[in-house]
């Protein structure tokens with residue numbers, strides 16, 4: 001009577017595989033997630049490139065460069081969805097077998113028996129197909145690797161190509177510069193639109209936009225230095241965040257390359273850059289309140305301990321120009 005059920009159960013128990021399709025987003029990208037628990041960075045990869053260029057045995061995380069086989073990059077959301085769909089599918093298969101068994105039982109009742117029996121199975125029949133996993137929202141920053149041309153997308157920034165592991169220091173730096181420029185250009189627009197709501201909101205939002213831009217300049221500079229230094233001098237160990245500190249960073253270049261920031265920008269520009277870096281340090285660590293360390297390190301005569309630093313749009317733009325000058329010279333050296 002339940003041969004079909006037994007068959008299905010044997011099938012599930014054996015090597016039967018259930019595959020749950022994953023749909024790309026509107027731009028053709030599928031979601032991926034770094035399997036390293038410390039990172040779990042989410043990004044997207046173009047579906048065609050994933051099939052044609054990516055290697056089965058090795059995929060890189062664009063954020064932390066963790067390596068793992070291609071089958072390890074499903075997102076937590078995809079795994080949850082797939083488990084649910086697989087469970088439903090197995091449920092459906094078992095239910096279908098029960099329905100079939102009951103039908104078979106009813107059809108094979110002896111015609112002239114005086115005792116009539118019928119079997120009714122009330123479970124829901126299973127669906128023939130599995131609903132695919134929908135893609136998450138499209139990600140804004142789309143990057144094509146200069147080395148292997150794999151296309152991927154991230155939110156914010158990325159440092160490595162997920163396909164070949166190429167370190168995209170230049171692309172990352174250029175992206176950061178574009179982002180800061182766009183933010184500074186939009187400040188007046190944000191200010192005018194928010195003034196209609198509240199003066200405080202307009203002031204606070206714009207100040208925060210300017211201050212985070214200064215931070216982004218420093219981080220972009222630091223990152224480019226770190227990455228290109230490690231590439232040029234792979235045997236030299238560098239201390240964590242060394243390039244956040246201009247003096248320490250200059251020391252590393254001088255010692256290993258024989259040249260440094262002072263060869264690429266004027267002393268005035270270098271002094272200004274030190275001040276911008278130190279102000280950024282205050283914004284990150286003391287909410288902008290000047291301390292003795294700032295006075296000692298920056299030699300900035302315009303502040304006293306206890307004041308709050310002021311950063312204007314023109315400061316960010318100027319800082320960005322000096323940084324670009326350093327990076328251009330550095331690129332020429334490498």
Ligand SMILES: [Zn+2]
Pocket residue numbers: 034035036039040041061062063064065066
């Ligand atoms: Zn990662």
Ligand SMILES: [Zn+2]
Pocket residue numbers: 145146147148149150161162163164165166
């Ligand atoms: Zn690549």
